[in-house]
Amino acid sequence: MINTKWLHTFCALVDVGSFTQAAKQLYMTQSGVSQHINKLEQYLGQPLIVRKGKGFTLTDSGERLNLEARVILKDLQMLESSVTSDHAFEGEVRIMSPGSIGLKLYPFFLNIQTQHPKLIVDYRFAPNYEIDRAVVENKIDAGFITQTSNLCDVVSTEVGQEELLLVTPKNVEKPTWSQLHDLGFIGHPDVAHYTGLLLGANYPEFQHIDKFTKHGFSNQVSLLLEPVSLGLGFTVLPAHAVESYPKQELIKIHQLPNRISETIYVVEHRDKARSKRADTLLSAAISMLQSCQRCQQLMQQHQVRTSAITV
Structure with a gap:
């Protein structure tokens, strides 16, 4: 497999047209730049440049490599950016829950998605045991269940009552x-x-x-x-x-x-960090569920007081 550092050095050399300037740009020595070019030529079995004094010209193989290498380096840069990026309002979030919780949460998540269209909500309805298994197999980012998980790779966090x-x-x-x-x-x-x-x-x-x-x-x-x-x-x-x-x-x-x-729990994989986009949805959902629970508690207290006054 071609060493991408050699390709990067080769493209930089072609851009500036000088071993001296390429070395300065890459924070290398001139001999280091020459070494990368020589290793690339040895690997490909083709001469890539023809040296002329302090300058050089590209061979036919060098011309082709110059075009293809830039595509490869650009794709690698995009891949790295895609893998390492962690945006709070972009990307797919996969969530599962039993039916009743889902009837509450899915419309709530869709409302958030309309505000942030680059968020993608993948919501599945399933029984508790299937959600546990999906977390362990990394098929979802998180799940909502109504009983604590007994699987060692799953962390259960109480978030509300229903x-x-x-x-x-x-x-x-x-x-x-x-x-x-x-x-x-x-x-x-x-x-x-x-x-x-x-x-x-x-x-x-x-x-x-x-x-x-x-x-x-x-x-x-x-x-x-x-x-x-x-x-x-x-x-x-x-x-x-x-x-x-x-x-x-x-x-x-x-x-x-x-x-x-019934107690509602969020379940996540013990060894997997929560992404920012997943945290956007889960934090909002937890806050909403806890708010619903507080409202129910206040209503119950009001009903108790009203009953006592009536008596």
């Missing part, structure tokens, strides 16, 4: 145990986990979601509340998924006495 909510058709004011049984449930991949957490903490009769009649199932989080809005059953979902549903007037959201939340 409340679980019971959602029923709009005509259900205060869902009793018998009403829930009559309604039946709309299933999704995490329904057993969510109902176990929320219903188990609020209804002593609760044993398992399978004790209810199943009236539907969907693995598309954005469509899960469609059957609920039609009166076909109830479900339990994280708050961001519920908030994103466009037909709020057709459903009833219930915050039960014993409120249950």
